[in-house]
Amino acid sequence: MEQNDATQTADVLIEALPYIQRFSGKTVVVKYGGNAMVDDRLKRSFARDIVLLKHVGINPVVVHGGGPQIGRLLERLGKESRFVQGMRVTDAETMDVVEMVLGGLVNKEIVNLINQQGGRAVGLTGKDGGLIRARKLLAATSDIEGDLVDLGQVGEVSAIDPAVVHMLDGGDFIPVIAPIGVGEDGAAYNINADLVAGKIAAILGADKLMLLTNTRGVLDGKGELLTAVSAREVAVLIADGTIHGGMLPKVECALDAVNSGVKTATIVDGRVEHALLMELFTDQGVGTQIRG
Ligand SMILES: Nc1ncnc2c1ncn2[C@@H]1O[C@H](COP(=O)(O)OP(=O)(O)O)[C@@H](O)[C@H]1O
Numbered sequence: 001m002e003q004n005d006a007t008q009t010a011d012v013l014i015e016a017l018p019y020i021q022r023f024s025g026k027t028v029v030v031k032y033g034g035n036a037m038v039d040d041r042l043k044r045s046f047a048r049d050i051v052l053l054k055h056v057g058i059n060p061v062v063v064h065g066g067g068p069q070i071g072r073l074l075e076r077l078g079k080e081s082r083f084v085q086g087m088r089v090t091d092a093e094t095m096d097v098v099e100m101v102l103g104g105l106v107n108k109e110i111v112n113l114i115n116q117q118g119g120r121a122v123g124l125t126g127k128d129g130g131l132i133r134a135r136k137l138l139a140a141t142s143d144i145e146g147d148l149v150d151l152g153q154v155g156e157v158s159a160i161d162p163a164v165v166h167m168l169d170g171g172d173f174i175p176v177i178a179p180i181g182v183g184e185d186g187a188a189y190n191i192n193a194d195l196v197a198g199k200i201a202a203i204l205g206a207d208k209l210m211l212l213t214n215t216r217g218v219l220d221g222k223g224e225l226l227t228a229v230s231a232r233e234v235a236v237l238i239a240d241g242t243i244h245g246g247m248l249p250k251v252e253c254a255l256d257a258v259n260s261g262v263k264t265a266t267i268v269d270g271r272v273e274h275a276l277l278m279e280l281f282t283d284q285g286v287g288t289q290i291r292g
């Protein structure tokens with residue numbers, strides 16, 4: 001390393017130190033959206049950042065999505081995806097695909113990426129260790145016709161048993177969680193990953209919830225980034241349609257998390273390399289902070 005590079009590295013470390021100390025021993029829940037899993041370079045970089053957090057004494061817990069990946073397999077099988085208010089209408093056949101893609105393909109890819117970068121990740125779905133209990137989400141209103149739509153096997157979280165996550169954290173492992181819940185009757189439920197991340201952050205008493213996605217954060221009607229929004233502003237933006245589709249569960253779960261004691265929740269651009277570190281380890285942060 002050149003002298004200049006070495007000095008720069010030292011400067012960066014010194015600047016990051018207060019933030020590292022602030023989060024040391026704390027839990028940070030990172031929701032890794034399917035849309036943020038853009039290419040191999042970004043995925044490796046995400047995994048490296050997660051391993052770095054663990055190395056500096058922070059407990060990262062990853063909750064992942066995989067909506068686009070589910071959509072691609074459904075398409076190959078000749079099945080159309082339908083979303084109502086950001087939720088995939090999930091019949092029994094679709095549920096099988098969701099479980100295969102989230103619990104298998106995507107979960108193991110992330111686990112493998114983290115392990116390749118020197119971490120020790122363990123993949124879970126909500127079925128493992130009875131982590132996520134779910135119940136059927138009642139009908140949602142269609143955006144287009146205003147009709148009530150039965151969402152099928154779409155669930156909402158009814159309870160979380162964090163014992164398995166605590167055990168992994170304590171053993172220096174990094175939990176990587178797929179958003180599949182299990183009902184009273186043993187049936188699998190497809191749960192929006194943002195909603196799972198919010199509930200996990202709340203029950204773990206996380207210091208921070210970060211939702212990595214494919215926009216700069218919450219945008220206003222003119223496409224400008226809002227660096228912070230309150231519950232009241234969110235309600236207005238939803239009512240006038242500025243916040244819609246996949247952004248709805250994101251703001252909803254972030255609000256829920258901060259109202260349940262999570263110190264901060266932010267929506268961050270996962271397409272930007274090291275967005276996660278910039279949000280955690282700098283004063284200005286990046287993306288949109290959601291305030292209760
Ligand atoms: N006000 C808004 N600001 C930013 N994005 C928005 C807004 N309203 C709706 N969206 C949409 O929400 C999407 C993010 O949600 P989603 O596609 O479900 O991402 P992920 O896979 O990361 O969960 C954005 O790509 C954008 O199309």
Ligand SMILES: CC(=O)N[C@@H](CCC(=O)OP(=O)(O)O)C(=O)O
Pocket residue numbers: 032033034035064065066067068070086087088098154155179190191192193194246
């Ligand atoms: C009910 C529901 O919509 N579940 C989502 C679960 C995956 C997810 O949330 O993925 P992203 O975070 O990448 O959007 C789905 O089937 O797409």
